[in-house]
Amino acid sequence: MGIPGSGLAKGLAVTLRTMTRKSHTAQYPDAQPELPPRTRGVIGLFEENCTVCMLCARECPDWCIYIDSHKETVPPAAPGGRERSRNVLDRFAIDFALCMYCGICIEVCPFDALFWSPEFEYAEEDIRDLTHERDKLREWMWTVPAPPALDPRAEEPKEIAAARKAADKLAAAEAAQAEAAQAETERAETRRAEAAQAETPRPEAESGPDGNGAAS
Numbered sequence: 600m601g602i603p604g605s606g607l608a609k610g611l612a613v614t615l616r617t618m619t620r621k622s623h624t625a626q627y628p629d630a631q632p633e634l635p636p637r638t639r640g641v642i643g644l645f646e647e648n649c650t651v652c653m654l655c656a657r658e659c660p661d662w663c664i665y666i667d668s669h670k671e672t673v674p675p676a677a678p679g680g681r682e683r684s685r686n687v688l689d690r691f692a693i694d695f696a697l698c699m700y701c702g703i704c705i706e707v708c709p710f711d712a713l714f715w716s717p718e719f720e721y722a723e724e725d726i727r728d729l730t731h732e733r734d735k736l737r738e739w740m741w742t743v744p745a746p747p748a749l750d751p752r753a754e755e756p757k758e759i760a761a762a763r764k765a766a767d768k769l770a771a772a773e774a775a776q777a778e779a780a781q782a783e784t785e786r787a788e789t790r791r792a793e794a795a796q797a798e799t800p801r802p803e804a805e806s807g808p809d810g811n812g813a814a815s
């Protein structure tokens with residue numbers, strides 16, 4: 600049999616011990632939580648990158664991505680070329696009441712059109728409002744954190760290398776064009792100067808004491 604009052608003493612000891620520890624409770628919503636940068640809060644859509652390939656909708660295990668589109672004919676890029684057709688996005692929606700935040704859609708998108716945003720404050724009273732249409736998905740894009748800086752020792756991404764090569768080529772072509780224009784201007788000036796010199800009347804030959812030319 601225990602000593603009478605020992606349970607009370609133990610309880611008070613636990614209370615005293617925990618009173619002195621730092622609290623882990625955050626006073627949300629007065630204090631916003633500090634979330635890690637890769638938090639899966641909501642999905643943002645950068646629709647300019649979306650080619651309506653439907654890969655995300657096909658791979659989504661919950662079938663909660665809804666995409667509608669139509670085809671449009673685009674005039675040929677060069678005269679005599681063939682007309683091309685492209686997909687135009689009509690609807691892109693995600694039902695966050697069904698979404699299980701697996702991130703598969705973001706992983707499989709080949710065109711970087713979907714991103715995680717850490718925003719999580721979008722609770723609704725009506726479950727139907729949890730289907731976010733493209734305008735709302737675009738709004739989430741502005742809350743997507745910037746990607747982390749590249750490792751300075753990492754190999755340059757091939758897209759940047761290709762863009763740099765193209766920019767260098769363009770700059771070289773422009774420099775060559777400017778050089779050719781400068782050379783042409785100089786040639787034209789030389790020709791003008793030569794023509795002006797040819798048109799200038801020659802000074803009369805020095806006259807002798809008899810008024811005739813000294814020469815001859």
Ligand code: SF4
Pocket residue numbers: 658659660661662663664693697698699700701702703704705
């Ligand atoms: S995160 Fe997963 S469940 Fe949610 S929309 Fe993307 S693929 Fe579907």
Ligand code: SF4
Pocket residue numbers: 648649650651652653654655656666707708709710711712713
């Ligand atoms: S996978 Fe990407 S590009 Fe394809 S439909 Fe989905 S968001 Fe658009």
